[in-house]
Amino acid sequence: MSNPPTDRRMTQPDRRRRGRRASDQRIATSKFPPASRNFSQLKAACSQCTLHEICLPAGVDMLDLARIDQLTQKRMRVLRHQALYKAGDPFHSVYAVRAGFFKTEGGTGDGRDQITGFQMAGELIGLDGISSGRHACSAVALEDSEVCIIPFNEMEALARAVPALQRSLHRLMSREMVQDHKLLALLGSGTAEERITAFLVDLSRRLSQRGYAASEFVLRMTREEIGRHLGLTLETVSRTLSRLQRQGTIRVQQRLVRIIDPKALSDKVPA
C-alpha cells in the first residue's frame, strides 16, 4: 500500500490498451479531452501544485510564482508506452512530470539503446534538446502519465526576469549532470549487485522524498529496462534480485519490492 497515486487505475480513458505494440505514435492532446475533466482540474498552476517545492519553481517566492504559472498552462497526458518525444524531434519545450513515470532512451526508442534515466513526478525532461535544437533521446511513458509543457523560449525569457527561476533551472541541469556522473561511476566499475542496490536505494530515496513509503514500492519498469539502464542483461537483473532476496535484504514479488534491511542495502553501494 501507499504506492504512487497513478498506480493502475489512475487513468482508464475508455478501454485497456495493454500489449498494443503500436507504442510509438505521438499524442495529439495538448489540453485535456472533455472526458477527463474530473480527473484533475484544467487550471492547476505551479502555485497550486503539490510538487512546486521540488520542481522547477523551487526557491521562487509567491509573487514570482504567479508569473511562472503563465509558463505551465498547457498540460498533456501521455499514455503508457507512448512517446512524449522521440530522438530527432525538433526541440521546443521541456516537460515537467506531474504524475506517472517516464524513461529516456537513446536512439529512436526502438528498444535496444541505453536507458539514460527514469523520471518521476517533479522531474524535468527534455533539457538535452537544447544543445542541437533537436531531442537527443526519446522519452516514453512507463505508465499513464501527465506532464506540464514548458515552452523553452518563454522559460528562458522569464528566467531573465526572475533570477530565482534562472537559478533553479541551472540547479536542475547541474543536478542532472551530477547524477549522470554517479551513474557513470557505477557502470564503470560496479558489480551487478552494486548497480542493482544503488538503483534501488536511489529509487527509494526519490520516492520517499515525494511522500511515498521508502521501504515498499512497485517497479514501473521491466527487468529488461532496468538492465538497459544499468548496463546488464535482464537475466542478470533477475538473478541479482533473487540473490538479494535470498540474503534477506529485500523481498521481491513481481514488480513489488520490499526493503527488509535498508542498512545492509546501503552498505552495498560503494560511495
Next chain:
Amino acid sequence: MSNPPTDRRMTQPDRRRRGRRASDQRIATSKFPPASRNFSQLKAACSQCTLHEICLPAGVDMLDLARIDQLTQKRMRVLRHQALYKAGDPFHSVYAVRAGFFKTEGGTGDGRDQITGFQMAGELIGLDGISSGRHACSAVALEDSEVCIIPFNEMEALARAVPALQRSLHRLMSREMVQDHKLLALLGSGTAEERITAFLVDLSRRLSQRGYAASEFVLRMTREEIGRHLGLTLETVSRTLSRLQRQGTIRVQQRLVRIIDPKALSDKVPA
C-alpha cells in the same frame, strides 16, 4: 608534428617538478606572476581570444562580447598534476580552459574514482558545482594549463541581460549532458574495443575542431586514466591499443597516436 601548442616546453616556470607526489595542493596565483608576463599578455579578453567561436561567447555579437570581456578578466595557470578545484570545495566560479588539458574525476581525486571527462581548450569546467553549491568532482591539470575564471554569479547576472550568452550557457550545459549520455551508452554495452575506438575518434574530432591534425596526436593522459574514464583496466587499454595496431588501424608509440585507417576506426564505433 603539428601537435597542440602546449606540447612540453609550453611552460617551464623555473624548475621541473615531475614526480612530485605533492600533486594536490591548490594554486595561489589568481593573476599572472610577473615572471610570466612574456608568456601571454595579461589582457586577452574573449574578444581577442582565438577560441571565442567555440567557447562560452559562441553566438554573441561584437557589442555584447565587450561585456563578456568583463567576466573573464581573471585568469590562472594550473601546473601539471595540480587541482583546479577538488570535490567538496565551495562553488563560486566556472572555468574555461584556455590552453592545456584537464581531467575531472569523482571523489577527492586520490586516483581511484571514475574519470568523468577530459577537457581541452575552449571547454567549460565546474558546472557540476551549481546544484549543491559545492564542487561534486575534482579537476586536475594533465599538463601545465591555463584557465579563465568566470565568477558564476556575475555570469548569471550578465546572462539575464544578454540572451545570446544565456543561450550559449544553456547549450553548453545541454551538450555536456548529451556527451555524458553517449558515454553512458558506451559503458553500458560497448566492448573494450568499441570504447577505445570511440574515445580515439572523439579525441580526434575535438582536436581537429581546434585546428590540430586529426590523424596524429599525443595522448595527454596515461593508460590508467583512459581506463578509469572508460571503465576498463590499464592492461585492457594497453592490450586493445596493441590489437588495433596489429590490425593496421592505428599506430601507437608511447603517447603518440597515428590514425592509419580512419574509416576502419569509425566503423568500429557503434552509433
Next chain:
DNA sequence: CGGTGGGTTGAACGGCGTCAAACCTAGTGG
C-alpha cells in the same frame, strides 16, 4: 482454455579483470 509478455533459473562460453613479470623511458644522483 490457450496465447502472450514478463520473469526465473540452469549450463556453458568468453571477455575482461587480476596477478605477475619484464621492459622502456625519463629523471636523479654519483
Next chain:
DNA sequence: CCACTAGGTTTGACGCCGTTCAACCCACCG
C-alpha cells in the same frame, strides 16, 4: 657519462562474473 630508480607500458596466464542460449513458470487477458 653511467648506474639507479620510479612511473608508465606491455605481455602472458588464469579465473571470475556476466552474457548467451535455452527451458520453464507465472500472471493476465482475450
